[in-house]
Amino acid sequence: MSEGFRSGFVALAGRTNVGKSTLMNRLIGQKIAITCNKPQTTRTRIRTILTEERGQVIFVDTPGIHKAKTKLGEYMVGVAERTMTESDLILYLIEPSEYIGPGDRHILDLMNAVKQAPDNNGKTPVVLVINKIDTVKKEELAKVIAMYSAEFDFDAVVPVSALNGENEKELMDVIFKLLPEGPMYYDEDELTDQPERQIVAELIRESALKALSDEIPHGIAVGIETMKERPGKGRYNGKTGDPEGGSGFFDIEATIVCERDSHKGIIIGKQGSMLKKIGTGARLQIEALLGYRVNLQLFVKVKKDWRDSDFLLKNYGFADPSDE
Numbered sequence: 484m485s486e487g488f489r490s491g492f493v494a495l496a497g498r499t500n501v502g503k504s505t506l507m508n509r510l511i512g513q514k515i516a517i518t519c520n521k522p523q524t525t526r527t528r529i530r531t532i533l534t535e536e537r538g539q540v541i542f543v544d545t546p547g548i549h550k551a552k553t554k555l556g557e558y559m560v561g562v563a564e565r566t567m568t569e570s571d572l573i574l575y576l577i578e579p580s581e582y583i584g585p586g587d588r589h590i591l592d593l594m595n596a597v598k599q600a601p602d603n604n605g606k607t608p609v610v611l612v613i614n615k616i617d618t619v620k621k622e623e624l625a626k627v628i629a630m631y632s633a634e635f636d637f638d639a640v641v642p643v644s645a646l647n648g649e650n651e652k653e654l655m656d657v658i659f660k661l662l663p664e665g666p667m668y669y670d671e672d673e674l675t676d677q678p679e680r681q682i683v684a685e686l687i688r689e690s691a692l693k694a695l696s697d698e699i700p701h702g703i704a705v706g707i708e709t710m711k712e713r714p715g716k717g718r719y720n721g722k723t724g725d726p727e728g729g730s731g732f733f734d735i736e737a738t739i740v741c742e743r744d745s746h747k748g749i750i751i752g753k754q755g756s757m758l759k760k761i762g763t764g765a766r767l768q769i770e771a772l773l774g775y776r777v778n779l780q781l782f783v784k785v786k787k788d789w790r791d792s793d794f795l796l797k798n799y800g801f802a803d804p805s806d807e
């Protein structure tokens with residue numbers, strides 16, 4: 484490591500659906516976190532790693548902070564709030580709105596609490612990241628900056644567009660400027676600490692989120708039953724389909740869990756049409772991730788009120804935030 488090597492954990496915080504996952508994927512240059520225009524897409528804490536000559540940034544994408552109505556919701560908000568207190572830097576994402584709503588005021592209060600904590604002494608830098616600037620005029624953006632700056636003493640303000648990459652370099656410069664000098668926490672070729680099975684499950688859920696109507700996605704989870712490489716096969720070039728030492732096949736069986744019998748019928752669709760649509764969308768994403776052809780088999784089960792069951796939440800990978 485060179486002298487002056489900077490490193491640390493950078494939390495992406497904000498309300499639901501403000502573009503945290505899209506921005507993180509953009510900054511690391513690869514899709515790890517799923518994205519969708521429906522709220523509460525991210526449910527768990529997702530770490531991705533960016534390593535370059537200046538240092539190593541561990542981005543921590545968190546669930547959107549919202550008013551929890553289920554135990555799953557409480558878990559999600561708990562993960563987000565706890566991550567903010569444990570980070571070396573907070574990127575607070577907002578949209579360029581004309582007013583500060585109750586959700587953002589709650590987040591501002593949380594960040595003030597982090598700054599004022601006895602073991603912090605105001606050391607945790609906070610950067611206001613205004614996303615979706617391609618949707619507003621410059622004079623409107625200036626009003627947003629002034630409005631939020633009057634509420635909180637930000638260490639920097641960076642307007643960006645996570646969708647098209649505008650001001651991406653400027654944001655990275657600010658991040659490296661504010662991070663402390665430190666060690667390399669992960670090997671330089673690592674991109675995430677998420678197991679492949681977990682990423683695959685999330686890609687299936689993303690496909691379902693995009694295909695299903697609004698009332699269903701909040702009540703689904705995905706579990707990977709089996710995920711095996713066929714013996715004697717090799718990876719293949721996902722862009723061209725040309726084998727590299729074999730035909731390259733992975734067999735994956737996964738279960739989509741929903742809360743109601745009526746939802747099961749909608750997820751399966753007429754003659755299995757919806758389930759096929761979900762599977763096709765997910766398979767293409769999984770093949771791009773793994774570099775293997777994928778045989779994906781999907782099943783649907785009903786687990787009533789699973790989002791309020793401590794046992795089922797842990798079964799589907801939602802541990803208590805204090806246990807992480």
